[in-house]
Amino acid sequence: MLKVYGFARVNAMARGNTRDLRVLWALEEMGLPYELVGMDHPAGDLDSGAFRALNPFGQLPVIDDDGVVVTESGAILLYLARKSGRLMPRDPAGEAQVVRWSIAALTSIEVPVLSGWFVDVMGGEGTKPSAALRDWAVMRLAQLDGWLAEREFVATDGFTVADILMAHVLGAAANKGLLEPHANVRAYRERCAARPAWQRTLEAYFARVEVG
Ligand SMILES: N[C@@H](CCC(=O)N[C@@H](CS)C(=O)NCC(=O)O)C(=O)O
Numbered sequence: 001m002l003k004v005y006g007f008a009r010v011n012a013m014a015r016g017n018t019r020d021l022r023v024l025w026a027l028e029e030m031g032l033p034y035e036l037v038g039m040d041h042p043a044g045d046l047d048s049g050a051f052r053a054l055n056p057f058g059q060l061p062v063i064d065d066d067g068v069v070v071t072e073s074g075a076i077l078l079y080l081a082r083k084s085g086r087l088m089p090r091d092p093a094g095e096a097q098v099v100r101w102s103i104a105a106l107t108s109i110e111v112p113v114l115s116g117w118f119v120d121v122m123g124g125e126g127t128k129p130s131a132a133l134r135d136w137a138v139m140r141l142a143q144l145d146g147w148l149a150e151r152e153f154v155a156t157d158g159f160t161v162a163d164i165l166m167a168h169v170l171g172a173a174a175n176k177g178l179l180e181p182h183a184n185v186r187a188y189r190e191r192c193a194a195r196p197a198w199q200r201t202l203e204a205y206f207a208r209v210e211v212g
Contacts, residue, residue: 008038020061167192
């Protein structure tokens with residue numbers, strides 16, 4: 001039976017807005033059965049070792065589909081859509097549009113919308129927005145560093161598109177000097193960047209693309 005880890009208790013500000021709602025809504029639309037595992041946020045349920053083994057970022061939602069653990073609301077929805085054949089066309093062109101706009105929602109729209117909120121809530125009076133956002137990135141990179149301690153690649157034993165996305169995003173972090181304290185992240189990024197295909201890609205890019 002599909003298990004959905006969702007909030008059982010959360011602070012008043014978050015209540016009604018949490019991302020487990022995305023999964024619960026999708027399951028409702030798909031008419032799929034599931035078991036809800038309620039998590040008590042103020043009591044520290046998300047900080048337990050058992051939960052962190054499911055999600056190193058200590059966040060909800062998470063699903064466990066008979067041993068297939070998926071975190072990240074976008075990934076969960078795409079997984080469920082693919083598996084059920086619902087809420088996503090089956091042809092590659094239609095699927096591409098769904099993936100495209102899922103990623104747009106979670107990156108192009110969600111990041112700028114929520115960054116301002118995060119600074120207000122976490123930054124505190126008088127804190128420079130850039131300092132609050134930097135602290136946020138530092139926390140996530142430290143958690144990613146732990147995840148990569150005994151892994152060669154981020155998602156599976158082999159290299160996947162997720163490594164391309166992650167390695168490229170980490171390039172931006174490296175440019176800001178954020179990777180210095182994180183040896184596992186740096187080694188991972190170097191591993192990905194050392195791939196001959198990436199080297200060939202970069203080489204062709206620099207040969208082709210001019211400075212404007
Ligand atoms: N990118 C993640 C973000 C997950 C996320 O931010 N979850 C929040 C609730 S909406 C959470 O678990 N917060 C608790 C915490 O960070 O301690 C996703 O889309 O699933």
